[in-house]
Amino acid sequence: MMKEIRLGLIGLGGMASVHAEQIERIAGASITAICDLDTAKVAEWGSKHGIELSSQYSSPEDLIRDSGVDAVLSITPNNVHYEIIRLCLIHSMPIMTEKPFTRTYAEAKKLMEISESLQTASTCMVGFSYRYTPSFRLAREMIRSGKIGKVRHVFLQYLQQWGGPLFETKMNWRMDRSITGTGALGDLGSHMVDAARFLVGEPLEISAIMSSLIAQREDPLTGSPVDVDVDDFTAFVAVLTDGIPAVFQTSRNAYGSQNQFEISVYGDTGALQMGWEYGDTLHWTHPNEEGKPIKEEIQVSEEYRLQQMQDFVDLVRGTVREETATLRDGYLNQRVLEAVEQAYVSKRTITVAEIEAASGVMQSASEVKK
Numbered sequence: 487m488m489k490e491i492r493l494g495l496i497g498l499g500g501m502a503s504v505h506a507e508q509i510e511r512i513a514g515a516s517i518t519a520i521c522d523l524d525t526a527k528v529a530e531w532g533s534k535h536g537i538e539l540s541s542q543y544s545s546p547e548d549l550i551r552d553s554g555v556d557a558v559l560s561i562t563p564n565n566v567h568y569e570i571i572r573l574c575l576i577h578s579m580p581i582m583t584e585k586p587f588t589r590t591y592a593e594a595k596k597l598m599e600i601s602e603s604l605q606t607a608s609t610c611m612v613g614f615s616y617r618y619t620p621s622f623r624l625a626r627e628m629i630r631s632g633k634i635g636k637v638r639h640v641f642l643q644y645l646q647q648w649g650g651p652l653f654e655t656k657m658n659w660r661m662d663r664s665i666t667g668t669g670a671l672g673d674l675g676s677h678m679v680d681a682a683r684f685l686v687g688e689p690l691e692i693s694a695i696m697s698s699l700i701a702q703r704e705d706p707l708t709g710s711p712v713d714v715d716v717d718d719f720t721a722f723v724a725v726l727t728d729g730i731p732a733v734f735q736t737s738r739n740a741y742g743s744q745n746q747f748e749i750s751v752y753g754d755t756g757a758l759q760m761g762w763e764y765g766d767t768l769h770w771t772h773p774n775e776e777g778k779p780i781k782e783e784i785q786v787s788e789e790y791r792l793q794q795m796q797d798f799v800d801l802v803r804g805t806v807r808e809e810t811a812t813l814r815d816g817y818l819n820q821r822v823l824e825a826v827e828q829a830y831v832s833k834r835t836i837t838v839a840e841i842e843a844a845s846g847v848m849q850s851a852s853e854v855k856k
């Protein structure tokens with residue numbers, strides 16, 4: 487009989503509920519331990535989901551050391567990612583950690599070094615959830631099998647509206663550099679960077695602009711205005727592997743955009759368009775018998791569907807899929823995010839090789855504006 491995988495869930499906020507719903511539908515896996523700094527949340531979640539009192543924690547380390555836990559889900563704000571991943575690495579605890587991988591490249595680098603210094607391989611998956619979008623998976627296969635010929639350029643945009651002035655969104659951790667690292671860049675841009683890496687290739691050379699359209703927001707506790715010290719708009723151009731140019735843009739002030747993540751990949755003999763708001767449809771433009779471009783709407787079949795939590799449970803059981811985002815993917819993603827910020831700060835093109843070569847902490851975008 488298949489061994490039950492007992493999961494410890496750290497962070498009981500919005501995204502944790504999404505993952506917990508997926509886990510309820512997976513045979514042979516369940517959440518048996520929980521942790522949150524907010525003890526009222528822990529008690530509420532615990533009684534709703536029947537978690538034993540002895541498996542309810544407010545300290546991530548206590549949960550990670552619980553011998554009744556086989557693997558950890560870390561669904562916490564970005565400032566907590568580094569320490570939870572570090573603890574899981576040193577305690578050989580398999581972990582699925584949310585994106586962005588860390589707040590900074592320095593944190594990501596330290597984790598990579600810790601992982602490389604270990605005697606045994608670590609099991610760490612990073613929650614780049616769009617790798618599980620069926621149209622993205624089919625597109626990857628089609629690009630790799632040459633269905634659109636040589637790839638010539640890629641356009642990616644990830645737009646949301648919740649930060650715009652009409653929404654009067656108050657200050658929250660996603661706008662506070664000390665907690666989030668970067669703003670739209672890390673939150674949404676990390677997904678774009680991962681999609682570019684997943685579908686086409688590694689961003690190697692970057693030029694960028696970043697801005698904070700709304701400079702101050704109301705502190706929900708005091709009612710006073712506080713400074714926003716991260717970007718809510720970022721655009722960058724990158725040269726990917728094999729010299730393929732790619733254009734990226736992200737905003738939290740795009741009025742009318744709920745979750746508009748769209749990608750277009752253009753090759754010599756065809757093009758592919760996909761997006762979160764297109765559902766399971768992949769748009770494939772290719773020449774018809776007369777050589778004229780026709781746009782086909784492919785309804786992606788079920789064989790391209792894989793749930794993120796199923797992938798993680800399979801990984802914990804020993805099934806390693808080539809397309810799963812690993813700790814190294816998290817590290818490389820963070821290296822690109824750092825290059826974007828440094829390109830903006832230095833007003834020049836930055837290569838990821840320069841980021842790797844630089845020692846110490848480089849300047850942040852918010853420091854430049856002061």
Ligand SMILES: NC(=O)c1ccc[n+]([C@@H]2O[C@H](COP(=O)([O-])OP(=O)(O)OC[C@H]3O[C@@H](n4cnc5c(N)ncnc54)[C@H](O)[C@@H]3O)[C@@H](O)[C@H]2O)c1
Binds near residue numbers: 566
């Ligand atoms: N993959 C995706 O598409 C996706 C979508 C949304 C969020 N996320 C990521 O998930 C993470 C969490 O986002 P969210 O929207 O659920 O945030 P949230 O604010 O709704 O929830 C975070 C929870 O973590 C708890 N917490 C904070 N510090 C903690 C600590 N030290 N130990 C234990 N618990 C702690 C908070 O009390 C809160 O309950 C973020 O990194 C975010 O980027 C990913």
